[in-house]
Amino acid sequence: MSDLRTAAERIIEDFDLDYGNAETSIQDGYLYMTVEAPNHATVSVDVDGTADEERLRRFLATAMDDFDPDEEFDKLWSSDFAELNGFTPSGFIGMLQEDKDFFDRASDALRSISARSGDEETLCEIRWTVADLRAWLNDHEYPDTPANMEAMKAMVSGKDLKDRSIEMGWEAIDAMVDAANLDRADDDAEERADSYDPTDLAAPATINAADDAARTL
Numbered sequence: 001m002s003d004l005r006t007a008a009e010r011i012i013e014d015f016d017l018d019y020g021n022a023e024t025s026i027q028d029g030y031l032y033m034t035v036e037a038p039n040h041a042t043v044s045v046d047v048d049g050t051a052d053e054e055r056l057r058r059f060l061a062t063a064m065d066d067f068d069p070d071e072e073f074d075k076l077w078s079s080d081f082a083e084l085n086g087f088t089p090s091g092f093i094g095m096l097q098e099d100k101d102f103f104d105r106a107s108d109a110l111r112s113i114s115a116r117s118g119d120e121e122t123l124c125e126i127r128w129t130v131a132d133l134r135a136w137l138n139d140h141e142y143p144d145t146p147a148n149m150e151a152m153k154a155m156v157s158g159k160d161l162k163d164r165s166i167e168m169g170w171e172a173i174d175a176m177v178d179a180a181n182l183d184r185a186d187d188d189a190e191e192r193a194d195s196y197d198p199t200d201l202a203a204p205a206t207i208n209a210a211d212d213a214a215r216t217l
Contacts, residue, residue: 062107067099
């Protein structure tokens, strides 16, 4: 159980999941774990103490996937809450959406971890942040007012930006790959077939099984 808690604490540290309220505890044979996004939204899981780290990562990734900004807003929002924190409805839902995007990225990172180090080796990671939206406004000579920032976040959703970035990534790979540097598994077989001379009794012949069967009929 202590090993599982150590793994949970390592996950929190490695994936920057603590902004003041993350915690782990053990009670009645279960590990309880809470992680936190930059705007202080939290996600909690409880895992049987017999679980391993891989199962913990899977449970946590699923919980972060399930974080719903609208549900969180409905659960927390009230006039007293707004007055206490100085939030507007649009500002608060924007913060929750930012935290949702953060949890989505963390979930993807958790799922990418595999016991196999080969195929899951990370080549590169790209992170888009709210600061990039602000930079876009500045580069295009728009003021980075709160209204413009809210409009940008509404237009540039994290999920859509992620999907488009992946699509462009495949295009980049296509542009970077030189097929002349690659071998095909059947190149040697094709070369042998092209160079086969039926009059050369020393040359190896590859006989199609269907043709061989036809000749025996």
